[in-house]
Amino acid sequence: MSNAILVVGGGFSGLTAALEAAEVGYDVFIVEKSPFLGGRVAQLNKYFPKLCPPSCGLEIQFQRIKKNPRIKFFTQATVSSVAGKAGDYTVKVHIEPRHTAPNSADLGLLASSLTGETDNEFDFNMSRRKALYLSAPFAFPSRYVLDREMVNKDDQIRLAKSAFVDLNENARDIELQVGSIVLATGWKPYDASNLSNLGAGAIANCITNMQMERLASAHGPTNGVIKRPSDGATPKKVAFVQCAGSRDQNHLNFCSYICCMASLKQAAYVREQYPNAEVTIYYIDLRTPGRYENFRNKVTADERISLVKGKVAGLEADEASGDVILEVEDAVRGHKSKVRHDLVVLATGMQPSLAGDANPYGVTVDADGFIVDGEDKGIFAAGCAKQPLDVMRSAQSGTSAALKAIQTVRGR
Amino acid sequence: MAQPLRIEPDVQFIRELQAVGGDSLKKCYQCATCSVACPISPADNPYPRKEMIWAQWGLKDRLLSDADVWLCHNCGQCSDLCPRGAKPADLMSAMRNMAYQKLAPCPSIGKWMSSSKGLLILTAIPAVIFAVIWAIMAAIDFGGNFKGSIFPQGEVVPGKIFYGDYTIDPVFILVTIFVVSAFFTGVKNLIKSIGPVGSTMMLGKKKNLLVCLLEVITLEILPHAKFSQCGDNTEEKKFRKYGHMCLLFGFIALAVVTGCFFLGHWLGRIEAFRPIYMEVPLSFANPFKILAQLGMVLLLVGLTLLTVRRKNQDPAKQTSSWYDWYLLGVIWVVALTGMFTQFFRLADWAVLTYIIYYLHLVSVFMLLAYLPWSKLGHLVYRTAAITYIRYMGRK
Numbered sequence: 001m002s003n004a005i006l007v008v009g010g011g012f013s014g015l016t017a018a019l020e021a022a023e024v025g026y027d028v029f030i031v032e033k034s035p036f037l038g039g040r041v042a043q044l045n046k047y048f049p050k051l052c053p054p055s056c057g058l059e060i061q062f063q064r065i066k067k068n069p070r071i072k073f074f075t076q077a078t079v080s081s082v083a084g085k086a087g088d089y090t091v092k093v094h095i096e097p098r099h100t101a102p103n104s105a106d107l108g109l110l111a112s113s114l115t116g117e118t119d120n121e122f123d124f125n126m127s128r129r130k131a132l133y134l135s136a137p138f139a140f141p142s143r144y145v146l147d148r149e150m151v152n153k154d155d156q157i158r159l160a161k162s163a164f165v166d167l168n169e170n171a172r173d174i175e176l177q178v179g180s181i182v183l184a185t186g187w188k189p190y191d192a193s194n195l196s197n198l199g200a201g202a203i204a205n206c207i208t209n210m211q212m213e214r215l216a217s218a219h220g221p222t223n224g225v226i227k228r229p230s231d232g233a234t235p236k237k238v239a240f241v242q243c244a245g246s247r248d249q250n251h252l253n254f255c256s257y258i259c260c261m262a263s264l265k266q267a268a269y270v271r272e273q274y275p276n277a278e279v280t281i282y283y284i285d286l287r288t289p290g291r292y293e294n295f296r297n298k299v300t301a302d303e304r305i306s307l308v309k310g311k312v313a314g315l316e317a318d319e320a321s322g323d324v325i326l327e328v329e330d331a332v333r334g335h336k337s338k339v340r341h342d343l344v345v346l347a348t349g350m351q352p353s354l355a356g357d358a359n360p361y362g363v364t365v366d367a368d369g370f371i372v373d374g375e376d377k378g379i380f381a382a383g384c385a386k387q388p389l390d391v392m393r394s395a396q397s398g399t400s401a402a403l404k405a406i407q408t409v410r411g412r
Numbered sequence: 413m414a415q416p417l418r419i420e421p422d423v424q425f426i427r428e429l430q431a432v433g434g435d436s437l438k439k440c441y442q443c444a445t446c447s448v449a450c451p452i453s454p455a456d457n458p459y460p461r462k463e464m465i466w467a468q469w470g471l472k473d474r475l476l477s478d479a480d481v482w483l484c485h486n487c488g489q490c491s492d493l494c495p496r497g498a499k500p501a502d503l504m505s506a507m508r509n510m511a512y513q514k515l516a517p518c519p520s521i522g523k524w525m526s527s528s529k530g531l532l533i534l535t536a537i538p539a540v541i542f543a544v545i546w547a548i549m550a551a552i553d554f555g556g557n558f559k560g561s562i563f564p565q566g567e568v569v570p571g572k573i574f575y576g577d578y579t580i581d582p583v584f585i586l587v588t589i590f591v592v593s594a595f596f597t598g599v600k601n602l603i604k605s606i607g608p609v610g611s612t613m614m615l616g617k618k619k620n621l622l623v624c625l626l627e628v629i630t631l632e633i634l635p636h637a638k639f640s641q642c643g644d645n646t647e648e649k650k651f652r653k654y655g656h657m658c659l660l661f662g663f664i665a666l667a668v669v670t671g672c673f674f675l676g677h678w679l680g681r682i683e684a685f686r687p688i689y690m691e692v693p694l695s696f697a698n699p700f701k702i703l704a705q706l707g708m709v710l711l712l713v714g715l716t717l718l719t720v721r722r723k724n725q726d727p728a729k730q731t732s733s734w735y736d737w738y739l740l741g742v743i744w745v746v747a748l749t750g751m752f753t754q755f756f757r758l759a760d761w762a763v764l765t766y767i768i769y770y771l772h773l774v775s776v777f778m779l780l781a782y783l784p785w786s787k788l789g790h791l792v793y794r795t796a797a798i799t800y801i802r803y804m805g806r807k
Contacts, residue, residue, distance in 0.1 A: 248495030336455045
């Protein structure tokens with residue numbers, strides 16, 4: 001028997017659930033698969049509708065975690081098995097080695113002295129990083145992580161000299177006793193290489209909306225200047241392709257909810273940087289529910305942002321110019337045309353992380369990978385593990401899951 | 413100020429469309445992927461997105477006057493990419509099926525042809541006609557061949573029952589007149605429905621209708637140009653193009669043989685044309701006989717390719733309607749009964765030869781006499797529509 005609560009996933013909904021439970025007196029463990037907390041939000045440039053940077057919301061959460069002794073979090077950790085019943089779960093957790101000493105030593109100098117580089121997955125491979133790194137300046141925990149497999153021979157000698165690096169640290173397996181589990185496993189961007197008619201992710205100047213977030217981010221590969229990936233040119237005519245994979249039974253058979261707002265927001269990024277740039281958003285239905293309507297009206301009041309009803313169904317690269325030729329029928333005018341843009345952004349949708357992934361939790365996922373049950377077993381889904389949500393609703397669903405988890409363990 | 417447009421949906425029409433193959437049309441959410449996916453739809457007013465919304469709204473007039481359904485060659489690329497499984501390709505087929513049902517006169521034949529329920533009566537008509545002929549020939553002991561049996565005695569020759577001059581030729585001459593006049597009305601209705609309302613001013617040199625027809629036949633139909641544009645050169649789709657080619661050229665070969673034989677047989681009786689006289693059975697050295705054998709092989713190869721393709725279709729992407737299966741089925745029976753009649757005749761199996769030949773006649777009747785109401789009607793309607801569209805300056 002245990003009153004503790006396990007939260008799987010350290011993104012916005014997981015952090016919220018953990019904090020809500022801990023701040024009313026329950027012990028909470030967070031298990032996060034990546035080396036840093038913050039999840040997808042940490043990768044954004046700004047979030048809508050207020051367009052504030054993610055560090056603003058995340059930093060408060062990180063402060064609350066730091067100050068709360070009831071929360072214990074494990075990064076680079078995954079759940080390997082769950083046994084027991086509501087109120088009495090034994091959870092085995094596998095923890096990969098970080099290879100660096102605790103207490104946030106600044107290893108920046110050591111990191112920059114390394115020679116080996118590899119693709120930076122945090123920037124969706126648009127930049128390179130060292131084997132010893134922090135994902136972002138505001139990364140939490142602000143403790144470097146060593147990508148052991150990427151360490152070359154020279155770097156190994158350098159790293160071995162550091163008192164703060166332990167090249168021989170081993171993976172650990174621990175057991176946690178908890179009474180309830182919150183699954184906040186989140187989402188992953190839908191893999192654009194599946195979109196064969198949209199260039200299958202192989203067109204240089206056709207990026208995804210999450211890549212656009214990194215391009216626009218001050219900590220991103222271009223320090224926040226939106227440029228074409230192929231030649232660094234300034235984009236003058238930018239297209240957003242909505243429903244790139246979403247609402248499509250051949251890909252994601254559901255609406256990803258956030259992409260319309262994300263594209264409107266990103267159209268604003270482009271227009272803010274380039275007063276002469278033209279932006280076109282190609283959509284099936286522009287979905288800006290509730291008060292997001294106001295945001296849409298504000299953004300589309302810009303006469304250089306135009307909306308075309310019609311799903312883009314063909315994309316090809318013009319090798320000579322690096323431009324992207326997009327094929328679409330304007331369904332209102334009934335005219336099919338090929339349009340040239342110098343930068344195309346695919347509004348790829350969100351796929352639940354559990355889709356096609358290990359599921360040791362004993363919950364059922366639907367055909368798309370969303371969690372559909374578990375409540376009777378004291379296991380509660382939060383955030384995008386359950387359905388596509390924006391940040392605000394993810395936080396709300398985190399609070400809701402925390403409340404249910406508390407009701408499960410209370411009085412035991 | 414523009415008058416508001418009042419839409420009068422024809423709900424019964426939507427149901428009829430769904431019945432002839434467009435059952436998933438309501439799933440469409442107008443994303444317009446299909447119009448882009450289609451390799452042959454034009455830039456201005458591309459299809460099939462507009463047809464999908466007309467069908468959902470029950471805009472019967474728009475759909476019935478839409479020539480574009482005849483431009484579609486049913487490659488299914490639109491349905492492959494359709495995010496909703498709304499199967500626009502099936503709707504275009506359904507629209508053509510509707511045309512087979514409604515264009516030609518004698519609406520009851522159209523009705524019988526539209527579902528498996530009519531199959532019995534459609535089969536019964538030729539079955540009775542040829543059974544009566546058989547009974548009369550046996551009763552009068554035609555040529556002294558029957559000698560009291562219902563099967564002729566001696567050398568196995570199908571003509572001993574169905575002697576061409578008195579039985580087959582008169583029946584099929586009547587059938588031909590019937591079919592040609594039905595097509596005449598059908599094509600007239602087709603052109604009337606797809607033609608422009610009011611008068612059209614044509615700029616530039618007016619094209620000759622016959623030249624257009626010739627262009628359509630030599631540039632599009634014979635080389636299967638649209639099939640190639642539809643992506644049928646790709647590995648997974650080429651079954652369709654080559655299957656259709658085999659069937660078309662097989663039928664052309666058989667039509668040439670039948671036509672030439674008919675001419676030779678009848679004209680050859682006149683003294684001046686004596687050398688071209690022909691009589692069944694032709695010898696195997698006769699070039700027409702060789703051409704007929706080639707036609708038969710082409711039919712069988714084409715049928716196999718097309719049937720395998722339909723069988724392997726992903727039902728979530730494209731489905732086959734009764735019209736598709738009726739035509740494939742009848743051509744299968746025609747080809748197989750034709751082939752086996754010849755085999756059994758050469759093997760000297762009298763009873764089987766006569767029975768199979770009887771079935772052959774029944775199936776040939778079912779193929780030819782109902783042509784304007786069957787999917788094979790596209791031979792005429794599609795050619796007419798494409799020719800007319802070309803004449804009007806659209807491709």
